Amino acid sequence: MPSLDRQDNVFVLDLGDGENRFHPDWITAVGAALDEVEKAQGPRALVTAATGKFYSNGLDLDWLFAHADQHQAYVVSVHELFARMLSLPVVTVAALQGHTFAAGAMLSLAHDFRVMRADRGYWCLPEADINIPFTPGMAALVQSRLTPQTAHEAMLTARRYGGTDAATAGIVDHAVAEDAVRSTAIAIAQAQVNKTGDTLATIKTRMYGPALATLRDTTDPLG
Numbered sequence: 001m002p003s004l005d006r007q008d009n010v011f012v013l014d015l016g017d018g019e020n021r022f023h024p025d026w027i028t029a030v031g032a033a034l035d036e037v038e039k040a041q042g043p044r045a046l047v048t049a050a051t052g053k054f055y056s057n058g059l060d061l062d063w064l065f066a067h068a069d070q071h072q073a074y075v076v077s078v079h080e081l082f083a084r085m086l087s088l089p090v091v092t093v094a095a096l097q098g099h100t101f102a103a104g105a106m107l108s109l110a111h112d113f114r115v116m117r118a119d120r121g122y123w124c125l126p127e128a129d130i131n132i133p134f135t136p137g138m139a140a141l142v143q144s145r146l147t148p149q150t151a152h153e154a155m156l157t158a159r160r161y162g163g164t165d166a167a168t169a170g171i172v173d174h175a176v177a178e179d180a181v182r183s184t185a186i187a188i189a190q191a192q193v194n195k196t197g198d199t200l201a202t203i204k205t206r207m208y209g210p211a212l213a214t215l216r217d218t219t220d221p222l223g
Contacts, residue, residue, distance in 0.1 A: 003033075059103045079216065080216070086211065087204045101123075106138055108123070117178050118163035123160075
């Protein structure tokens with residue numbers, strides 16, 4: 001399960017050491033960690049990271065198929081996690097040390113910055129290959145954070161981007177050696193710890209107003 005640590009003014013949320021899929025309990029645990037970050041006082045920033053082969057492999061499809069009657073409520077909870085990260089009143093950095101797929105890739109896009117391992121691991125939106133369309137909220141998130149050309153390729157072709165290619169495409173900000181992923185993300189976050197609070201939240205909310213409105217639409221989240 002996710003765990004929250006703090007290094008000086010930077011909170012580090014480790015998403016786990018497995019596939020880190022979006023099980024409801026996992027979503028709740030991440031939400032509780034974000035509560036703690038928001039309630040803290042003074043300069044601070046947030047890094048999310050993981051341990052092992054995956055940053056996150058996305059939705060927990062096994063749970064979802066076993067609880068089909070909760071499909072809409074589940075999607076609403078995922079959308080809310082994306083919206084919350086996108087508008088969090090602190091600077092956020094995703095440290096992508098491993099595979100970052102589907103909803104995991106979308107979660108990374110909801111961060112302000114991304115650092116990815118250069119030599120191994122992929123960032124991918126596989127929806128076109130697995131026949132699961134993007135919800136309106138998911139599409140809005142991706143298209144708000146990537147250039148039109150990159151969003152088109154990533155969403156339509158399900159391309160798997162290695163770290164260097166992801167940096168070239170503007171999906172991530174830096175592609176670095178494996179042992180530098182987390183430390184680079186923490187350094188980026190540490191440099192921005194004084195940017196926090198209501199002003200930052202307002203800037204983010206106005207920057208991403210249309211995407212946030214779509215993500216928070218609970219009347220028809222599946223489209």
